[in-house]
Amino acid sequence: MPGSDSRAVRDDLYSAFSLLTRLPVPQHGFRGAASAWAWPLVGGVLGVLAAALALLALRLGLPPGPAAALALAALALMTGGLHEDGLADTADGLLGGQTRERRLEIMKDSRIGSHGALALGLVLLAQWSALAILIARPGGWTGLIAAAALSRAAMVAVMAALPPARTGGLSAGAGRPAPQAVAMALLFALLLALACAGWAALPAALAAALAAALLARAALRRIGGQTGDILGASQQLAFAAALSLLA
Secondary structure (H helix, E strand, O other): OEOEOHHHHHHHHHHHHHHHOOOOOOOOOOOHHHHHHHHHHHHHHHHHHHHHHHHHHHHOOOOHHHHHHHHHHHHHHHHOOHHHHHHHHHHHHHHHOOOHHHHHHHHHOOOOOHHHHHHHHHHHHHHHHHHHHHHOOOOOOHHHHHHHHHHHHHHHHHHHHOOEOOOOOHHHHHOOOOHHHHHHHHHHHHHHHHHHHHHHHHHHHHHHHHHHHHHHHHHHHHHOOEOHHHHHHHHHHHHHHHHHHHO
């Protein structure tokens, strides 16, 4: 993380992009939670690329609705649907199981259930409707970058606040971010959001934090901690909340 030597910073950035995206980056080992400080920066880059596509679509004459859909599709493609899958699995597990063990078992199942399909559809609808409003405004596309960064910071906060719910799995293997990494992630996300959305970034950040906190509370009660699916769901909910406030 910042403050370490330049090679460690480089490796953290590569690890963050490799973990959270499908973009081609050099492989320099899995840094796990040590790279969490860079997650909002990854979100910012994804937001820039998706916003550029939305702007191009608008310039070519597409209405804001289809342009917003293209931007969301680009985000899903660049992450491999990682966070969307986490949202669906989280909804199926937290809402569909009667015991902690059964909920965790459901979340590991790759098949999507009715709760997952409904949650994914509603959250994507919220994201799309808010984004369509945003990009229809002059300069509103910058809100997409702000929301993308804030939502990745929400993942870092949930990962630090809750213990792993499983002894195995990606989240447990990644560890928990150190306080300094959490502080840097929150700072980078807020600065990037302020630069992109001005003072409107503050209520958007609060909305993203509230969405992530409510999910974290439910996860702690239902499964005793967080998993990779919980982290993905926190990103999707925080993203929807931040976009809605900015819209």
